[in-house]
Each structure stands twice: as structure tokens, then as C-alpha cells.
Amino acid sequence: MSPALLTELRQEIASLCQQIASGQRSFIDLISLSESNRTAAESYVYVVKALEAEPSIGKVRARRIMADIGIAERCNIGSLAAHQVELLKAALHS
Numbered sequence: 001m002s003p004a005l006l007t008e009l010r011q012e013i014a015s016l017c018q019q020i021a022s023g024q025r026s027f028i029d030l031i032s033l034s035e036s037n038r039t040a041a042e043s044y045v046y047v048v049k050a051l052e053a054e055p056s057i058g059k060v061r062a063r064r065i066m067a068d069i070g071i072a073e074r075c076n077i078g079s080l081a082a083h084q085v086e087l088l089k090a091a092l093h094s
Contacts, residue, residue, distance in 0.1 A: 012041035013049070020053035027054045028092060031077060031085050043078030047071055047088075054092075065091045 001009070019025040027050055030042060051062040066073065069087045071080070080088075 009040055009044060012039070013045045016041050016045055017049055017053040020050060021055060023055065027051055027057075028089055031080065031088055035078065038078065044076050046073070047075050047077055047080065048073050050077060051088075057092075 016025070016030075020027055020030070030045075030050055033042060035043070048062055048066060051057055051065065052059050054062075057065075063073070065088070066075075069084060069091065071084055071088075
């Protein structure tokens with residue numbers, strides 16, 4: 001990717017996290033999107049970044065949830081397996 005495209009992708013990821021933080025989008029809606037319906041930013045954002053942006057989660061709880069499920073800190077949303085998505089949904093609904 002060219003530097004310009006990377007800069008644009010980073011800006012889109014930051015905007016996505018801001019939308020989650022402000023309540024315009026939810027983390028669960030993001031992970032529920034099918035792979036074909038995701039933008040590049042939605043696929044490449046780190047799970048931990050998007051989860052931390054959720055207003056009721058925070059940094060410590062986000063990492064604890066991910067560790068309990070067995071998701072690496074450097075895992076992107078697009079890399080999640082179906083069972084990990086279901087475990088994340090269950091963890092957030094509890």
C-alpha cells in the first residue's frame with residue numbers, strides 16, 4: 001500500500017473508533033458484519049482498539065475479555081473466526 005492509502009486507512013480506522021465511542025455504531029454491529037460487507041477499515045481495525053472504544057468497556061476490561069477468549073492483541077476484526085465472534089458477543093451481553 002502506498003503511504004497515502006495507509007494514511008487514509010488510519011484516518012478511517014480512527015473515525016470508526018470515534019463512531020463506536022460516541023454510540024453511532026456498536027462493536028457488536030461491527031463484528032457481526034459479513035466479510036463481504038466490511039470496508040477495509042472495518043476489517044483492519046484491531047479488535048482491542050474497537051473494543052476499547054465501546055463506552056462501557058475500557059482498556060483493562062477489553063484486554064481481559066480478549067485474553068479469556070484467546071484472541072491475540074494484534075488480531076484484526078477481519079481475522080476473527082466465527083466462534084470468536086460468538087464468544088465476544090456472549091461476553092458483551094453478560
